[in-house]
Each structure stands twice: as structure tokens, then as C-alpha cells.
Amino acid sequence: MIDQRVAVLGLGKIGTILLQGLLKAGLPPGKACATVRHAERARASSGQLPVPVGPDNRTAARSADIILISVKPQNVGELLEEIRPEVTPAKLVVSVAASVPTSYIEARLADGVPVVRAMPNTPCQVGAGMTGICKGSHATDVHLNLARQLFDTVGRTVVVDEKHMDAVTGLSASGPAFIYIILESLAEAGVKVGLPRDVATLLSAQTLLGAAKVALDTGDHPALLKDTVTTPAGCTIDGILELEEGKLRVTLIKAVVKSTQRAKELLFET
Numbered sequence: 001m002i003d004q005r006v007a008v009l010g011l012g013k014i015g016t017i018l019l020q021g022l023l024k025a026g027l028p029p030g031k032a033c034a035t036v037r038h039a040e041r042a043r044a045s046s047g048q049l050p051v052p053v054g055p056d057n058r059t060a061a062r063s064a065d066i067i068l069i070s071v072k073p074q075n076v077g078e079l080l081e082e083i084r085p086e087v088t089p090a091k092l093v094v095s096v097a098a099s100v101p102t103s104y105i106e107a108r109l110a111d112g113v114p115v116v117r118a119m120p121n122t123p124c125q126v127g128a129g130m131t132g133i134c135k136g137s138h139a140t141d142v143h144l145n146l147a148r149q150l151f152d153t154v155g156r157t158v159v160v161d162e163k164h165m166d167a168v169t170g171l172s173a174s175g176p177a178f179i180y181i182i183l184e185s186l187a188e189a190g191v192k193v194g195l196p197r198d199v200a201t202l203l204s205a206q207t208l209l210g211a212a213k214v215a216l217d218t219g220d221h222p223a224l225l226k227d228t229v230t231t232p233a234g235c236t237i238d239g240i241l242e243l244e245e246g247k248l249r250v251t252l253i254k255a256v257v258k259s260t261q262r263a264k265e266l267l268f269e270t
């Protein structure tokens with residue numbers, strides 16, 4: 001486990017998930033702290049986590065070896081301006097903000113500060129997260145490995161070129177929302193064909209989990225795995241015909257493309 005002091009600046013949804021994951025994986029609470037913008041939110045969060053939570057970004061940044069930035073993309077600039085005097089090249093800055101390039105962060109910090117950009121997703125809350133990471137121009141492989149170690153505590157991590165980070169955002173960071181819609185729809189279908197709702201939801205969720213696990217464990221192409229379910233002239237092929245007619249594939253592809261495009265815009269909004 002990481003033996004570094006970690007400050008999470010922006011303890012919102014993803015910041016909380018990551019901090020909880022790190023604590024669960026063995027980060028001592030004494031080595032962590034976090035910030036939010038509003039004092040009343042800080043008080044509420046302090047009651048829920050065994051780490052100090054306050055509105056003072058500078059003090060939090062000063063006390064940390066790893067500074068994890070998890071505010072909204074539009075708030076990254078002002079946050080960097082605030083913490084700049086505290087961030088030396090001996091620290092590592094890890095940003096999970098969508099849309100924000102490492103060059104944008106580097107330009108607002110002292111020369112030589114190592115920056116790693118990361119894009120995790122919400123399944124990190126159960127240790128089944130997927131995170132894409134890339135390094136900025138001052139980060140070394142040691143920094144990248146440190147960031148990898150951090151995200152490995154809450155799931156799997158893949159290193160990508162920075163040009164692919166918006167695509168990672170569109171696929172695996174937005175992806176859980178797409179999958180929840182599929183999960184809900186399959187459960188609705190179960191209800192339509194007469195199953196009790198709780199049973200239908202369990203069948204749907206475990207089927208998604210099982211199919212994903214087979215794909216990961218075997219490494220087989222999804223088309224091959226689909227063929228193993230599809231008996232000639234059986235039931236599944238009739239269902240597949242409906243999916244093709246309903247354009248499920250192209251709809252999912254377009255959803256990821258749109259999310260990826262949107263990820264390129266967020267930084268420029270106020």
C-alpha cells in the first residue's frame with residue numbers, strides 16, 4: 001500500500017469514493033486529509049470519514065506528498081492558483097478532472113512539478129473500478145507507478161497516451177451510467193415476462209457481472225462468447241435479431257462518441 005500522505009482536494013462523489021477505497025486498502029487515516037468548498041459540507045463529511053475535512057486547500061496541499069485533485073473541471077484553475085505556493089517538485093499532483101490536460105495543470109504550478117492525469121469510474125467504490133492514467137511532461141515512470149499503485153487499490157489501471165484520455169472518459173468513466181440503463185432495461189424485461197422485480201434485477205445484474213468476468217478471464221473476443229450462447233434456431237438468436245433491429249450497437253457506439261466529444265468541452269465552460 002502507498003506509504004505517502006494523501007490530500008484529496010474536492011471531496012465530492014469521486015473524491016469520496018477514492019478516499020474510502022484508499023482507507024479500506026490500508027492508507028492510515030492519519031496520512032490523509034480532504035477539502036471541500038463549503039464549510040457546512042466539510043462539517044458533514046468530517047462526521048462520515050475518519051480524516052480531517054476542511055475548506056483550506058493550501059494547508060492540505062502543504063501536508064501531502066500526493067495531491068489528488070477531484071474538483072469539477074471549471075474549478076481546477078482557481079484551485080491550482082490557490083495551492084501553487086505549496087506545490088514543490090517533490091510532490092506528485094494527480095488530477096481526475098475530466099477534460100483538463102496535464103499541460104494546463106503544469107502551466108499553473110511551479111516549474112518541474114510532476115503531474116499524472118487519471119480517469120477513474122464509480123465502481124472504484126467496490127474495488128471494481130477502471131482507471132486510465134497518463135503522465136505529464138515532468139512526471140517519471142516512478143510517478144506513474146505511484147499513481148498506478150493508488151488506483152490499483154480500487155480496481156484496475158491502464159496506462160494510455162494523453163490523447164486518449166477523453167476517450168477513456170467517454171467509455172469507462174461514463175460507461176457505468178450506460179450499463180445501469182441496460183441493467184434496468186433487462187430487469188424491466190424480466191418483469192414484463194412475469195418475474196418478480198427483485199428476482200429480475202438480480203438476474204440482470206449478475207448476468208452483466210458474469211458476462212464481463214468471462215470476457216476478462218478468458219480474453220476471448222466478445223463475438224466468440226456470444227456465439228457460445230447462441231444455439232442454432234434457439235431462443236437467443238431471436239433476441240439478437242431484435243437488438244440488431246433496434247440498433248443497440250450503433251446506439252452504444254454513438255453514446256460513447258458523444259461523451260468523448262463532450263469531454264473535450266468541459267474545461268472551457270464557466
Ligand SMILES: NC(=O)c1ccc[n+]([C@@H]2O[C@H](COP(=O)([O-])OP(=O)(O)OC[C@H]3O[C@@H](n4cnc5c(N)ncnc54)[C@H](OP(=O)(O)O)[C@@H]3O)[C@@H](O)[C@H]2O)c1
Pocket residue numbers: 009010011012013014015035036037038039041042057070071072073075078079096097098099119120121122173
Ligand atoms: N463522478 C464520476 O464518475 C467521475 C469519474 C471520473 C472523474 N470525475 C471527475 O471528478 C471531478 C469531480 O466530479 P464529482 O462527480 O465528484 O463532482 P462533485 O460531486 O460535484 O464534487 C466536486 C467537489 O469539489 C468541491 N470543490 C469545488 N470547488 C472547490 C475548491 N475550490 N476547493 C475545494 N473543493 C472544492 C465541492 O465542494 P462543495 O460540495 O463544498 O461544493 C465538491 O465536494 C470532476 O472533474 C469530474 O470530471 C468524476
